[in-house]
Amino acid sequence: MNTFYVTTAIPYVNAAPHLGHALELVQADVLARHARLRGRPVRFLTGTDDNALKNVTAARAAGVDVRDFVDTNAARFAALREPLSLSFDDFIRTGADARHAAGVDRLWRECAAGGDFYRRTYQGLYCPGCEQFWAAAELTGGLCPEHRVAPEPVAEENWFFRLSRYTGRILELLESGRLRIEPAARRNEVLAFVRAGLTDFSVSRPAARAGGWGIPVPGDPDQVVYVWWDALANYVTALGYGSGDPAYRRWWTGPGERAHVIGKGIVRFHAVYWPALLLSAGLPLPTSILVHDHLSADGAKLSKSAGNAVDPLALTTRYGTDAVRWWLLRDPARVGDTDFTVERLIRRADGDLANGLGNLVNRTLALAWKHRGGRVSPPTGRLAGLPRGAGDSPGDQPVLAGALGAVCDRLPGRIDRALHDFDFRAATDALVAVVDEGNRFIETERPWEPAAAGRLDAVLGALVAACRLVATELSPFLPDGAARLRERLLAGDRVARPEPVFPRISGPAGAPGTPAGR
Numbered sequence: 001m002n003t004f005y006v007t008t009a010i011p012y013v014n015a016a017p018h019l020g021h022a023l024e025l026v027q028a029d030v031l032a033r034h035a036r037l038r039g040r041p042v043r044f045l046t047g048t049d050d051n052a053l054k055n056v057t058a059a060r061a062a063g064v065d066v067r068d069f070v071d072t073n074a075a076r077f078a079a080l081r082e083p084l085s086l087s088f089d090d091f092i093r094t095g096a097d098a099r100h101a102a103g104v105d106r107l108w109r110e111c112a113a114g115g116d117f118y119r120r121t122y123q124g125l126y127c128p129g130c131e132q133f134w135a136a137a138e139l140t141g142g143l144c145p146e147h148r149v150a151p152e153p154v155a156e157e158n159w160f161f162r163l164s165r166y167t168g169r170i171l172e173l174l175e176s177g178r179l180r181i182e183p184a185a186r187r188n189e190v191l192a193f194v195r196a197g198l199t200d201f202s203v204s205r206p207a208a209r210a211g212g213w214g215i216p217v218p219g220d221p222d223q224v225v226y227v228w229w230d231a232l233a234n235y236v237t238a239l240g241y242g243s244g245d246p247a248y249r250r251w252w253t254g255p256g257e258r259a260h261v262i263g264k265g266i267v268r269f270h271a272v273y274w275p276a277l278l279l280s281a282g283l284p285l286p287t288s289i290l291v292h293d294h295l296s297a298d299g300a301k302l303s304k305s306a307g308n309a310v311d312p313l314a315l316t317t318r319y320g321t322d323a324v325r326w327w328l329l330r331d332p333a334r335v336g337d338t339d340f341t342v343e344r345l346i347r348r349a350d351g352d353l354a355n356g357l358g359n360l361v362n363r364t365l366a367l368a369w370k371h372r373g374g375r376v377s378p379p380t381g382r383l384a385g386l387p388r389g390a391g392d393s394p395g396d397q398p399v400l401a402g403a404l405g406a407v408c409d410r411l412p413g414r415i416d417r418a419l420h421d422f423d424f425r426a427a428t429d430a431l432v433a434v435v436d437e438g439n440r441f442i443e444t445e446r447p448w449e450p451a452a453a454g455r456l457d458a459v460l461g462a463l464v465a466a467c468r469l470v471a472t473e474l475s476p477f478l479p480d481g482a483a484r485l486r487e488r489l490l491a492g493d494r495v496a497r498p499e500p501v502f503p504r505i506s507g508p509a510g511a512p513g514t515p516a517g518r
Contacts, residue, residue, distance in 0.1 A: 003256030004035040004042045007235050009266060010049040010094065013073035014058035018309030019328075019340060020263070020295045021077070022084055026328045027292060027424060028261040029086045033476035034419055036087075043251050044088045045238050048074040049231045050095025051214045051224075053205070054128055066213060070095055083316040084325065085479050092238040094230060095213075103237030104215050104230055110281035112218070116162045122202055125151035132228070133202060159204040159223060166276040167198045173275060179285060181271055182422040185335045186264060186291040190271045201273065203229045232274045235260065236283070252284055259288040267291055290422040294337045301337065310340060319505055322481040323349035329424045329477055346505045352432060353481070357470065358502035360438045364463040365488060365498035367447055367456075375493050376464045377457045407437045408466050411473055431474055438466050464495060 008028045011021055025046060032044035049055075050070045059069035078091050094100045111117060124133040127144040134144060134151050144151055171194050173179040174187065181187035204223040207216065214224030233241075235258075239248040252258060262270050271289045278285050294301045297310060315324045319342075327345040330352065332338040368376055411430055418426035446452055447459045468489050475482035484501045 002040065003251055003254055004032070004040045004259070005045070005251040005256060006031050006035075006042070006259045006261065007045040009260070009262045009270075010047045010092070010231055010234055011077065012052045012054055013048045013050060013070050013077065014052065014054045015309070016073060016076050017080060017312060019312050019315070020301075022080065022312035022324070023292060023295055023328050023332060024261055024263065025080060025086055025088075026084060026325050027290075027422075029084070029088070030329065030424065030427075030476045031259065031261070031290075031419060033087055033479065034415070037472075037476055038416070041256075043090070043247075045090045045092065045235070046077075046086075046088045047090075047092035047097075047234060047238070048077050048094070049227065049234075050074060050093050051230050052227045053210050053213070056211050056213045057128065066211070080312065083313050083321060085321050087479075090238055092234050094215075094234055097237075099240055099243070100234060100237040101215050102243060103241040104225055104233045105218050106242030107233050107236070107277070107281055108218050108225065108229075110283075111161065111277060114280050114282075116165065116280045117159050117203070118162070119157065119159050121155065121157045122160070123153070123155045126154040127151045156202070156206055156209070158202040158206070158226070159217060159220070160200045161203045161229075161273075161277070161280075163198045163200050163273065163276050166279055167194060169279060170194055170198070170272055170275055173285070174271070178287075179271065179275060180288045181267070182288065182290050183334050186267055186271075186289075190267055193268060194272060198272065198276075202226055228269055228273070229277070232269060232277065235274075235286070241283075257288060258284070258286040259290055260286050261290045261292070264291050264293050292422075293333060293335060295332065296337050296339045297341075299339060315342075315345070319345060319349065322353060322478045322502065323505060325478055326353060326428075330428045332424070334423050334425060349502070350504050350506055352428075352435075353478075353502035354500075354504040356432065356435045356439070357474075357485075358500060360435050360442075360463075361467050361485060361488060361501060362498045363439075363442055364460070364467055365495050368460050368464070368495050369497055371447075371456055372460065374495050374497065376460045376495060377493060378461045378465075402441075404434075404437050404441045404462060404466055407434050408469050411469060415473055428477065431470060431477070434466060434470050438463060438470075441466075464489060 006028050008024050011017070028044060028046070032042050035042045055070050056066050059066040062069060074093050074096070080086065081088065092100060122133075125136065125139070126133050127149065133154075139145065139151070142150055171191070174181070174191055174194065181190060203226045204217050204220075205214070205226055207214070207222055207224045210224050212224075214227065215230055217223040217225055236248065236252055239245060239251050241248050241252070260270050267289065270286075275285050312324065323345055327340075327348045330348055331344060368374055411434055414430035415427045418424070418430065441463065445455060445459045447456050452459070467485070468491075471482050471485035471489055474485070481502060488496045488499060488501060490496055
């Protein structure tokens with residue numbers, strides 16, 4: 001089966017992580033876990049961009065040694081693994097990992113061998129927030145469109161990359177779909193940018209301006225590799241590019257999928273600059289660029305520099321991992337920024353998890369214990385007939401028919417299609433649809449009434465089968481909650497006693513309560 005290599009962007013470590021970083025990490029984690037669930041070999045990479053000039057600036061402002069500052073903040077990003085229940089296989093630090101410096105050196109030399117570098121003096125408008133030069137026409141009211149500040153006029157002598165050489169080849173990649181960008185709105189933006197004509201861009205900075213921080217340009221120690229060029233290379237340096245590591249051959253040069261999960265503010269770097277560098281070096285390209293929009297607070301993009309960052313660690317400590325992951329996957333729009341509030345997080349968790357899925361499972365288990373001592377039988381008669389799907393639990397899965405059976409039958413495929421399209425709302429919609437149909441099924445069948453006694457075993461079997469399927473398909477989204485569901489639902493003809501798996505967060509008056517478990 002084809003491999004699946006999924007990566008996140010690597011953030012600057014000029015401050016602690018915020019909820020926007022958690023969004024990207026959780027999205028990539030779901031893709032990785034889902035591919036593993038479907039039996040695909042998966043490698044999930046994340047890490048930190050240690051070599052940015054803004055890291056140096058922040059350390060100096062704090063009066064802290066740059067190395068100590070970077071190490072401390074990088075550790076905060078790595079420490080999100082447990083509170084967010086992340087399953088990354090590798091965590092690379094561009095300023096501390098020997099794989100990276102060696103790979104950047106090799107990639108630079110390969111591009112240089114193709115004649116794609118030249119040195120010249122450049123004057124431009126530079127935004128320290130993005131560490132990017134902007135053309136005046138690209139600014140919004142004279143401000144950086146990403147950080148809403150006026151760029152600084154900068155004059156430097158740097159190495160440039162001949163991006164203009166690759167206009168036609170990149171356009172063909174995008175138009176043909178060989179390099180897939182989701183959603184389509186972001187693909188159209190990139191196409192418009194490329195069709196307007198590509199210009200060469202700077203790939204180095206004076207070492208003196210960077211305070212010596214960064215990777216020296218091979219053969220030119222007065223220059224350091226520009227942070228974006230350096231950072232983009234992590235996707236192959238983490239695989240041991242240039243060292244003969246078999247991981248590079250397995251995950252980058254093989255026939256599998258190579259997907260980058262990124263924010264909309266850095267699409268150009270991943271969908272234009274990065275493919276051009278790889279083409280220059282004669283290396284395979286990524287197959288998918290999966291783009292999320294931003295989170296905001298009170299209408300302003302979450303940002304460390306703006307001072308409105310939301311701490312994901314504090315959220316998981318207060319409200320639980322399931323609630324935070326569920327909001328990140330359920331609420332943010334596929335296109336368009338999404339405003340975060342604690343009230344929305346609580347409403348989602350209480351509505352979908354406690355009142356929806358948790359209620360369905362508890363009602364099912366309560367019925368099984370009240371009427372059958374915790375034993376269930378496979379559904380029969382008019383409740384039978386659903387073929388097993390790819391996402392069914394291991395072992396013999398009872399089969400269903402009718403509306404509940406139909407929605408269960410479609411669930412694995414709906415999730416597969418939604419995640420292929422990088423649409424987490426659609427994927428979670430599919431899960432909620434089964435839960436809603438299961439609760440309607442209970443109300444329709446009313447198995448607690450004497451008149452339903454003859455159907456009780458079939459109804460219970462159908463409900464347990466649906467709940468077990470949901471628990472399996474939920475596992476990439478909420479691995480902790482899904483594990484607790486499986487502990488209650490067991491397997492075969494037995495189920496455990498009912499116990500709240502997703503307790504309500506808010507109290508009777510809507511005041512936050514204390515969630516149980518993570």
